[in-house]
Amino acid sequence: MAARVIVSAADVAGLRRVAEAARTLDGVERVEALALTGDDVVLAPAAAAVDEVATAVGGLADVVLACPGGGALRGDVWAAALQEAAAGGVDAVFLADAPAAREAAGRLSIALGAACASMCDEVTVDGDGALLVRRSVYGGVAAGTLRLGRSPAVCLFAAGVCEAAEAAPAPIEQRAAPAVPWDVVIVAEDTVEKTVDLPGARRVVSVGRGFQKADDLALAQPLVAALDAELGCSRPIAEDFKWLPKERLVGLTGSSVTADLYLALGISGQVQHLTGIKGARVVAAVNNDPKAPIVRNADYIIQADLYKVIPALVAALGGAS
Amino acid sequence: MRIIVCAKHVTDSTEIRWDDERGEVVLRNLPTKISDYDRNAIEAAVVLKEQGDDVELEVVMVGGEAAVKTLKEAVAMGADKGYLVEGGWDDPFDPVRGARVLARAIEAIDDADLVMCGLVSEDGYNGITGAALAQLLERPYLAPVVGLEPGEETVRATLDLGDVLRTVETPLPCVLGIDSSMNVPRLPTVLQVMKVKGDRVGTLKLADLGLAPGALGELAGGVELAGLGSSAVERKRIVLEGAAEEAAAALVAALKEEGVL
Ligand SMILES: Cc1cc2nc3c(=O)[nH]c(=O)nc-3n(C[C@H](O)[C@H](O)[C@H](O)COP(=O)(O)OP(=O)(O)OC[C@H]3O[C@@H](n4cnc5c(N)ncnc54)[C@H](O)[C@@H]3O)c2cc1C
Numbered sequence: 001m002a003a004r005v006i007v008s009a010a011d012v013a014g015l016r017r018v019a020e021a022a023r024t025l026d027g028v029e030r031v032e033a034l035a036l037t038g039d040d041v042v043l044a045p046a047a048a049a050v051d052e053v054a055t056a057v058g059g060l061a062d063v064v065l066a067c068p069g070g071g072a073l074r075g076d077v078w079a080a081a082l083q084e085a086a087a088g089g090v091d092a093v094f095l096a097d098a099p100a101a102r103e104a105a106g107r108l109s110i111a112l113g114a115a116c117a118s119m120c121d122e123v124t125v126d127g128d129g130a131l132l133v134r135r136s137v138y139g140g141v142a143a144g145t146l147r148l149g150r151s152p153a154v155c156l157f158a159a160g161v162c163e164a165a166e167a168a169p170a171p172i173e174q175r176a177a178p179a180v181p182w183d184v185v186i187v188a189e190d191t192v193e194k195t196v197d198l199p200g201a202r203r204v205v206s207v208g209r210g211f212q213k214a215d216d217l218a219l220a221q222p223l224v225a226a227l228d229a230e231l232g233c234s235r236p237i238a239e240d241f242k243w244l245p246k247e248r249l250v251g252l253t254g255s256s257v258t259a260d261l262y263l264a265l266g267i268s269g270q271v272q273h274l275t276g277i278k279g280a281r282v283v284a285a286v287n288n289d290p291k292a293p294i295v296r297n298a299d300y301i302i303q304a305d306l307y308k309v310i311p312a313l314v315a316a317l318g319g320a321s
Numbered sequence: 322m323r324i325i326v327c328a329k330h331v332t333d334s335t336e337i338r339w340d341d342e343r344g345e346v347v348l349r350n351l352p353t354k355i356s357d358y359d360r361n362a363i364e365a366a367v368v369l370k371e372q373g374d375d376v377e378l379e380v381v382m383v384g385g386e387a388a389v390k391t392l393k394e395a396v397a398m399g400a401d402k403g404y405l406v407e408g409g410w411d412d413p414f415d416p417v418r419g420a421r422v423l424a425r426a427i428e429a430i431d432d433a434d435l436v437m438c439g440l441v442s443e444d445g446y447n448g449i450t451g452a453a454l455a456q457l458l459e460r461p462y463l464a465p466v467v468g469l470e471p472g473e474e475t476v477r478a479t480l481d482l483g484d485v486l487r488t489v490e491t492p493l494p495c496v497l498g499i500d501s502s503m504n505v506p507r508l509p510t511v512l513q514v515m516k517v518k519g520d521r522v523g524t525l526k527l528a529d530l531g532l533a534p535g536a537l538g539e540l541a542g543g544v545e546l547a548g549l550g551s552s553a554v555e556r557k558r559i560v561l562e563g564a565a566e567e568a569a570a571a572l573v574a575a576l577k578e579e580g581v582l
Pocket residue numbers: 139207208209210211233234235236237249250251252253254265266267268269270271272273286287288289292304305306307334335357443
């Protein structure tokens with residue numbers, strides 16, 4: 001029975017998501033949202049004021065616990081803050097996935113002697129009051145249900161979306177700063193320019209090892225332009241050949257798409273790649289191997305040489321507009 | 322400097338299939354290997370060994386007899402020695418137990434300045450072990466590491482946090498989670514693997530870790546796999562026939578029909 005749940009995240013959207021997951025869980029009586037505050041900034045990286053956090057979880061959380069120690073979000077500080085907040089007894093802690101959240105979850109699970117599950121898509125309660133976690137397993141080969149037979153449980157939620165609510169802000173309770181027995185000093189910090197948004201793109205054209213050399217990727221450019229699409233790729237293209245930066249990688253180790261159209265060019269469709277395109281509405285593929293797994297995992301398939309099909313597609317699109 | 326890399330023996334995840342008729346994941350008789358991401362951790366450690374004067378590098382792996390081959394491959398990448406923790410289990414979903422066993426193994430081997438792990442494992446994908454290990458050993462954890470510069474008493478690491486690249490410094494000893502984009506792991510040749518003789522692979526029994534038989538159960542984090550189902554998304558699987566021009570025109574028409582153009 002998860003009567004008291006503490007939720008926390010590195011950004012406001014993530015916090016809403018885990019707060020909603022906690023609020024809608026059977027038997028939950030109290031949801032407390034923990035926010036690490038900096039000087040007057042909470043929640044890295046999407047800096048927001050405490051009031052904003054309180055508004056974001058309005059109707060979902062009973063209270064916002066504001067803990068100094070944020071600014072540059074550190075998993076060790078975060079874990080210590082959560083551990084102190086859990087001191088009165090807690091049944092579950094829900095966190096939204098992020099590098100620092102993984103550290104916080106790992107540390108907290110040891111500190112509390114908790115059961116720990118990552119990549120949670122959905123959490124429910126079984127007849128005995130144990131938490132059941134739905135998540136993808138074995139790199140996306142199957143959907144698994146994990147039973148967390150120990151209380152408290154620490155659940156790390158996969159990224160997801162959550163609508164904003166219209167409710168009164170949650171009350172804010174100030175807490176003391178947690179202590180960590182070592183320093184992690186920031187020496188330098190560089191903002192990374194994000195030029196690629198695969199998860200948010202409406203159309204994605206992805207290239208795989210069916211392209212024989214780096215120069216050949218230029219063939220796909222007119223198609224990307226004609227479809228007003230984002231360019232994606234399979235792992236060999238990004239990691240083995242390094243023809244494209246890793247931010248263009250689609251799949252388990254890269255991004256997951258939610259596009260209306262996903263067009264796979266010369267991609268075989270291994271499970272690790274397919275995992276990233278489950279959210280696509282329509283999947284089309286160009287592949288000259290009728291036995292490639294992508295054939296069973298696409299809506300439309302052209303079984304032919306991509307070097308011939310791509311120019312024909314560009315022509316067909318040009319003629320159509 | 323002493324470095325211990327934690328490497329996991331896993332079933333090759335590209336070979337795992339979902340059997341629709343039986344409703345189960347087919348795991349038996351599949352090839353096994355070093356978890357992909359741990360190869361990046363070993364590579365990062367081997368580079369430190371090559372660059373440093375006096376670096377001792379050991380690999381620790383949990384598993385049964387079947388893992389010996391995997392451990393030798395890991396050692397052949399450039400480690401001085403490998404340790405196999407006997408009493409293996411194959412539960413990818415309980416990272417807390419894995420961390421508890423590894424922490425005891427690291428203490429039994431003799432402590433290290435740097436403990437390095439892959440960021441996630443190929444089978445479990447939890448991303449928890451390194452942090453849990455750091456908590457058990459009571460030291461800092463830096464991840465996802467894409468750059469590394471160890472000093473005398475501190476280590477400097479660059480972390481890829483998505484929207485920022487942050488370089489931090491923390492005192493040794495410490496635990497690192499290595500990102501797969503940090504390097505391209507070397508592949509040891511068959512000859513190099515064969516050259517890893519018995520004296521470079523040791524075993525640690527549960528008793529060496531101060532554990533009674535059956536104590537692994539007590540270390541468990543209380544997570545069990547309760548059910549499995551297909552994760553496939555149903556697709557239409559319509560093959561567009563004809564020459565390139567014909568098929569291309571048919572695809573454009575179909576996509577218009579779908580309302581995605
Ligand atoms: C732990 C782990 C994580 C992974 N994560 C990811 C991930 O996030 N993303 C990812 O993509 N992969 C990932 N992989 C790798 C994955 O298993 C596959 O190896 C990879 O997706 C294959 O890429 P590909 O389809 O481009 O290449 P291949 O499998 O080689 O497929 C190339 C395809 O192109 C077709 N082709 C060749 N020539 C032509 C032509 N002229 N015209 C038309 N078609 C042609 C071939 O028929 C073939 O189907 C991961 C693997 C592991 C072990």
